[in-house]
Amino acid sequence: MKFLKLLLFLVLIVLIAGTLYFATQDGxxxxxxxxxxxxxxEVVYDIVNEYKTWEEWGPWKKEDPTMVFNYAEKTSGEGASYTWQGEMDGGMNTTQAIPHSHIEQRMTLDTPGGERNPEVYWDFKSTExxxxKVTWGITGDHTLMDKVYYAFSGMDFNGDMKKMFEKGLDGLEEAARxxxxxxxxxxxxxxxxxxxxxxxxxTSAKAQAVAQIMSQNYGGIKEFMKENNIxxxxxxFTIYNETFENGDxxxxxxxxxxxxxxxAGANNVLSGYTPTVTAVKATMKGNYTNLGEAWTKVMQQIKDKGYTLADEKPFEVYVTDPQNNPNPADWITEIYVPIKDLE
Structure with a gap:
């Protein structure tokens, strides 16, 4: 009996000591x-800010295929939220959203040890x-039970979270692309x-230098207009006076x-006039790198329909300003190829 009492006393001492040890560890x-x-x-921020995109680029469903996502009426900006059910249920709520700069979110996790509420943050900064440059982070405090569990299970909480973030950023990068x-x-x-x-x-321009020379030309024209209050x-728009097979x-x-x-003066800016023309029109929405395909399609349309090209040169109009529309997918270009009036 004395031995059992001593054994129980020693076990109690160990439990108290262990509790004190883990309680004093920074959680x-x-x-x-x-x-x-x-x-x-702007593109990267908008993807993260909209919870309905998270199912696509986030790493969680790959880890837990049973996950089911449920969206609130508001899914972007401050006050937006969504929840999920799976091996571990939870939810997310946006508490702050500074457009194209910073997002803060409060997470709810229903763990076997009880509810946990870490804070999640995002920073978005333009470099070249x-x-x-996207930073995705999480802060919180482990409970006593959490610290004991991680110590004895061998689970690397920080390492596992880091791996999850890296997988998530892989998915976010692909979604942005x-x-x-x-x-x-x-x-x-x-x-x-x-x-x-x-x-x-x-001007004339080599194929690889068209965009650069075009930018210089528009810069010079706009500077001239500003100086003269025009x-x-x-x-x-751009008129293509002549195009060559090599792209020049x-x-x-x-x-x-x-x-x-x-x-007047040596400013290399000229005045011109375009007449009203009948033209085959095409509209491209997207990056200017796709204009070659657009031109090919409109010229094929003209050939298929048997239209005759007019003397006026073809041209393209840049409907949207990239300075005000950062996402290339939103850029609109109209292509006009003048044709002779139909009989």
Whole structure:
């Protein structure tokens, strides 16, 4: 009997000592991962901010295929939320959303040891355009039971969370890539395009330098217009005076104006006029890198229909300004190929 009492006393001492030991261990944690994603921060932020995208890019369903997601009426911005059921039920609520910069979320996890409520945060910073530096982190405090469990189970909580974040950022990077690469091409048919006056620069350009030279030309035109208080009356456009099989071009980059402008001085900016034309029109929504395919389709349409090209040169109008629309998938370009009036 004395032996049992002594044994129980020793066990009690060990339990008390163990409890005191684990109770005095720091249970707070902060874990984060950072990734540079080749997409504008507005695109990456919008994906993370919308909970309905998480099922696609998040790593959780791969780890637990039984997961079922349930979405609230509001799924983006402050106050948005969603829940899930699976091997471990839980939910997420957005507590702060600073557009294209920072997001804070409160997570609820129904663990075997009770409910846990870690805080999740996201930071989005632009580096070299259009690269975004994304930081995904989590902070919280382990309970006494958590600390005992991790100590005796050998579970590496920090390491496992880090791996999960890395897998999630892999998925987020792929989701951003898919988003910015979306595009569509539509042949709109025959239309009348009203001409007008414009200011322009005409240059030749190698295929690989077209975008760079185009940017320089528009920069020079806009600077000239600013210096002379001239207001644009429409969106910029490019007239393709001549195109070569190797992709080289002779092009006129132009900005519409309301009236004829008398240009003087060595500014390399000229005044021009486009007449009203009958044209086959196509609309492309997406990155300018897809314009080659769009032009091929519209020219094939003209060939299939047996239309005859007019003397006026084909041109493309940049309906959206990339400065105001960071996502290339939102850029709209209209293509016009003048044809002779149909009999």
């Amino acid at each position: 707070s944690y902060q874990i984060e991962s950072t990734r540079e994603i080749n997409a504008p921060k 355009n259009p690269v975004t 898919k988003e910015i690469n979306k595009y569509s091409i539509n042949i709109d048919g025959i239309t009348q395009y009203s001409g007008g006056f414009y200011l322009s620069r005409t 207001v644009a009356s429409g969106m910029p 071009v002779i092009m006129t980059n132009a900005v519409p104006v309301r009236e004829k402008i008398v240009v």
